[in-house]
Amino acid sequence: MKRESTQVLYGAASKRRKRPQLQLSNLPMNILCSVISKLPTRDAIRTSTLSSQWRYVWCDHTDHLTFDGSTFICRSVKFFPPYYATAKKEEFNARVDAILQQHSGEGVQRMQVKYALDNKSADHLDRWVSFAIASKTKELTLFLSDRRIKSFIMYNEGSSLFTRPKDLYSFPCHFFDARNSSYLRCLQLASVYLKPPADFSGIRNLTRLSLVDVDVEDGDLEGFLSHCSKALEFLEIAYCGTLTAIRATRLLNKLKHLRVGVCDLLEKVEMNCCCLTTLEYMGPMVSLAFGETSSLKDVCVKFMDVDAALDYINMGFPSTLSNVEMLYMHCIDRQRVTLPIRPLKFVHLRHLRLELVISECKDRKIDVLDYAHLLEVAPFMERLELHMWIDCPHQPYNRRTDGEVRSNLPSHRHDHLKWVYITGFFGYKDQVELVLQILRSSAVLKRMIISSRVIILHECAGEMIDVYRNRHAVDGRMIAVDLCKEHADIVEVLGAV
Structure with missing residues (x-):
């Protein structure tokens, strides 16, 4: 006979009881089938090799x-x-x-x-x-x-x-x-x-x-x-x-x-x-x-060919989509368009995310300040995101060489815009003017984030993205910090230190 294992505890011998081992096969069939039905197909099939009892269980209880x-x-x-x-x-x-x-x-x-x-x-x-x-x-x-x-x-x-x-x-x-x-x-x-x-x-x-x-x-x-x-x-x-x-x-x-x-x-x-x-x-x-x-309510369009975002919003966007509340648009801009006197109004639009790829190796024709037109197009907009990737000769704003910023432009008062997020801010003069125009036009703005980081990439970016991170981002941050000193309670500047 086998001896029962004992141990001495405070001078008295006590029997060590062996706990019964729980076997998966001991589970009720309904629970077992439920477990197998949750396994991936490959693992469910492998259960058939465990024993003859398991051979066909998976066949009836694998629902995926x-x-x-x-x-x-x-x-x-x-x-x-x-x-x-x-x-x-x-x-x-x-x-x-x-x-x-x-x-x-x-x-x-x-x-x-x-x-x-x-x-x-x-x-x-x-x-x-x-x-x-x-x-x-x-x-x-x-x-x-x-x-x-x-x-x-x-x-x-x-x-x-x-x-x-x-x-x-x-x-x-x-x-x-x-x-x-x-x-x-x-x-x-x-x-x-x-x-x-x-x-x-x-x-x-x-x-x-x-x-x-x-x-x-x-x-x-x-x-x-x-x-x-x-x-x-x-x-x-x-x-x-x-x-x-x-x-x-x-x-x-x-x-x-x-x-x-x-x-x-x-x-x-x-x-x-x-x-x-x-x-x-x-x-x-x-x-x-x-x-x-x-x-x-929600529209997301990513155009992969070259055109003008403002032109599409004003002329190409179906008039039947005027009830849109959230618009996400990606576009490659290379030409400047004539803005309409009476643009189509998106009175239901609350959130606009616009991704702009401006790629012109020589003279840039696109004027970023034109995108202030969005405030007029969407009079009830509450959130505005403008993400830019500008592949042009780098010319950060310098007052002595570029002159004063445009400040006598007509300002469309906006009574609903509360949150603005701008990325790819390299400090170009027209970018500076756009920021000032938004700040001047928005009556209830609570927060504006300006980042010199590029969060959208064009397929032609290649090695240039390192240049943007190392040089353009530094210039953009420095100009943004200097630009927004008077609005420090609203504006937060992100990017390279």
């Missing part, structure tokens, strides 16, 4: 299936981290097929395939889409590029190069009909070919649609949207190089969020919608037309 390069590790590579050892296409396809054959197909809420596949894998991809439909999946993602593309609004300055399959997989729209597609709520497609057939009945209950690097013609996109118009709330279209127009003639009466970006051939966006609240656009300057936008 994600297959990507890290899901399967190539067996021939043993000494490298997982992200260096992704499976080959043939092995990837075979393993996904094997897993889906074992899975019961019940309760799959989300299914994602993120791997560089083309039309050569069409048979496999068709089976996976059929599995998603049969399992009543609510979210389906096919991301068939060889690298993950960020959502365009997070992408900075258009570095959108990536390798795409030459022979794109043709997404099987004909698999979906009114009967079997009622459960799908979210569809995300990347690097596929999309051409719905003539008898395509649509995905009636789709609320989110994302098309990234999708090869689709204008008419086919319009037809696809018209058959998904019932419940669509979010639409993203980005890096679709074949599109010249994004058009929705049928009313999208529930569309709230629209993202369009980096479609190089795009010329116009025409949407028939009545509940749109957020618009995000990035790419060349195009025509924006909306049927009814009384609900549109």
Whole structure:
């Protein structure tokens, strides 16, 4: 017999009791299944090797299936981290097929395939889409590029190069009909070919649609949207190089969020919608037309070609967007425009963020003081952000050489502006004049921050950004400190010391 372990405590022998070890397999089945359902696909599959009891547990209780390069590790590579050892296409396809054959197909809420596949894998991809439909999946993602593309609004300055399959997989729209597609709520497609057939009945209950690097013609996109118009709330279209127009003639009466970006051939966006609240656009300057936008409050536009921001605000901005409350605009300015006598008023605008890239290697024509016009355009604005990147010969303001600042300009009294943030302040004369004009015009201003730091970068910046940080920023800070001595209670100067 084994001796029970004892220990002496204050002269008396006491038995040491062994605590029973808690085994994961001892958990009630409902709790165990809940734990497995929360695991990543790769880890959930690995539980099948623990024991015969665990072999098929994951098959019935994994509601999120994600297959990507890290899901399967190539067996021939043993000494490298997982992200260096992704499976080959043939092995990837075979393993996904094997897993889906074992899975019961019940309760799959989300299914994602993120791997560089083309039309050569069409048979496999068709089976996976059929599995998603049969399992009543609510979210389906096919991301068939060889690298993950960020959502365009997070992408900075258009570095959108990536390798795409030459022979794109043709997404099987004909698999979906009114009967079997009622459960799908979210569809995300990347690097596929999309051409719905003539008898395509649509995905009636789709609320989110994302098309990234999708090869689709204008008419086919319009037809696809018209058959998904019932419940669509979010639409993203980005890096679709074949599109010249994004058009929705049928009313999208529930569309709230629209993202369009980096479609190089795009010329116009025409949407028939009545509940749109957020618009995000990035790419060349195009025509924006909306049927009814009384609900549109937030607009973010990043123009990647050369034009004038003030000209677009005064003339190009759709008059139907006059109810906008928050406007975020990025523009490259190279030409000065004639300001209108009676500009379009944005009476609902409360927050304006304007990013200006002024790039002129020789004589600069842009007059920064012109942007004081924004105070007249938005009479009820409360927050103003003006972020500048000026690539011009550096000439910080000097009273002896540049003369007195312009002080006899008409001042439009602004009774609502409370907060101003200016960056890229290098101390140019027209920058100094703009600051003084804002201070003189704003009746209730509580805080102005002036920074010589550059927080926006143009793709041509290169090594010049170090020059700005080392020299321009110092000059800008010194001039700003001297300029705002009389307004020290309101103005805070940031930047190089």
